[in-house]
Amino acid sequence: SKVGILGIPFSKGQPKGGAEMGPEILRRAGLVSRIKRFDYQVVDHGDIEIESIPGDKPDGNVKNPRSVGRANKKISDKVASIVKSKELCLNLGGDHSIAIGSIHGHCRAEPGLVVVWVDAHADINTPLSSPSGNMHGMPLSLLVKELADRFSPVEGFDWCKPCIHVRDIVYIGLRDVDEGERWIIDQFGIPAYSMQEIDKMGIKEVMHHALKNLDPNGTRPIHLSFDVDGLDPTITPSTGTPVLGGLNIREGQYIMEELANTGRLSAIDIVEVNPLLGSEKDNMVTAETTISVIEKCFGSKRGG
Numbered sequence: 001s002k003v004g005i006l007g008i009p010f011s012k013g014q015p016k017g018g019a020e021m022g023p024e025i026l027r028r029a030g031l032v033s034r035i036k037r038f039d040y041q042v043v044d045h046g047d048i049e050i051e052s053i054p055g056d057k058p059d060g061n062v063k064n065p066r067s068v069g070r071a072n073k074k075i076s077d078k079v080a081s082i083v084k085s086k087e088l089c090l091n092l093g094g095d096h097s098i099a100i101g102s103i104h105g106h107c108r109a110e111p112g113l114v115v116v117w118v119d120a121h122a123d124i125n126t127p128l129s130s131p132s133g134n135m136h137g138m139p140l141s142l143l144v145k146e147l148a149d150r151f152s153p154v155e156g157f158d159w160c161k162p163c164i165h166v167r168d169i170v171y172i173g174l175r176d177v178d179e180g181e182r183w184i185i186d187q188f189g190i191p192a193y194s195m196q197e198i199d200k201m202g203i204k205e206v207m208h209h210a211l212k213n214l215d216p217n218g219t220r221p222i223h224l225s226f227d228v229d230g231l232d233p234t235i236t237p238s239t240g241t242p243v244l245g246g247l248n249i250r251e252g253q254y255i256m257e258e259l260a261n262t263g264r265l266s267a268i269d270i271v272e273v274n275p276l277l278g279s280e281k282d283n284m285v286t287a288e289t290t291i292s293v294i295e296k297c298f299g300s301k302r303g304g
């Protein structure tokens with residue numbers, strides 16, 4: 001089987017420069033050769049060309065809307081074509097706003113997909129509920145049909161029709177959820193396994209229940225959106241919004257092993273690696289941790 005790798009050097013969904021260097025640091029740390037070790041043929045699509053849009057003033061309180069919209073339209077088109085050519089689409093971010101285009105594009109090729117969101121954050125603020133106006137905290141709100149009528153279209157997103165239902169999402173690793181996000185999660189009953197549930201149930205039970213109620217018949221393609229800040233900041237320090245008390249490396253590896261065991265992983269986002277926010281050592285630890293977790297998606301077995 002084939003993996004299509006797409007670099008997305010984009011960081012306008014948040015204010016900290018350096019997230020656009022995520023693809024480069026992961027490639028340099030040997031991500032591609034690690035994936036080649038397993039029976040996957042790797043197709044490297046290089047990096048998406050990101051256009052800069054001068055004078056991209058806020059739309060309401062939404063920052064850089066046109067830049068984020070333009071980039072995500074391109075991402076959607078590219079991801080749709082990669083998935084349609086039967087490659088497992090591996091998107092290297094970039095900040096988490098790139099999930100708007102990656103999930104939108106994935107849905108074009110696989111309309112029945114489900115989303116596994118590994119993150120310290122819920123990333124479902126609407127343009128009206130966001131405390132920051134940073135679009136990396138909003139991707140899911142622009143994608144779910146149930147929220148479409150709660151805010152007017154964002155400048156630059158006329159192409160982006162919501163394509164998933166709230167019930168097609170499961171959260172793993174939450175520990176920093178804004179009030180408006182909590183309301184949405186409760187209101188729509190989105191399954192959310194925060195670090196509290198993970199401590200209470202254990203990662204084995206969490207994965208069992210998460211996959212069971214997301215896709216009881218075990219037939220639907222899976223979109224994994226993996227924010228490295230879902231892991232504990234001691235093992236992924238080079239990231240923009242670190243939160244203490246995260247997933248440890250073994251929990252991260254177990255999540256990926258269980259997803260790989262379904263055989264239905266269809267697209268993966270790896271986001272929010274920012275090498276400008278850490279020391280050389282922090283960057284090495286972050287990249288190595290991320291690769292050792294992600295490679296479990298591709299059949300790497302700790303038992304050999």
Ligand SMILES: N[C@](CCCC[B-](O)(O)O)(CCN1CCCCC1)C(=O)O
Nearest residue numbers: 096121123125131132134136137178241
């Ligand atoms: N929820 C936050 C953070 C979003 C992180 C995006 B991710 O997950 O892609 O990295 C705001 C978080 N919160 C605001 C008040 C002070 C503490 C942090 C937001 O800005 O929407």
Ligand SMILES: [Mn+2]
Nearest residue numbers: 120121227229
């Ligand atoms: Mn996050």
Ligand SMILES: [Mn+2]
Nearest residue numbers: 205206208209
């Ligand atoms: Mn049980």
Ligand SMILES: [Mn+2]
Nearest residue numbers: 096119123227
């Ligand atoms: Mn995120």
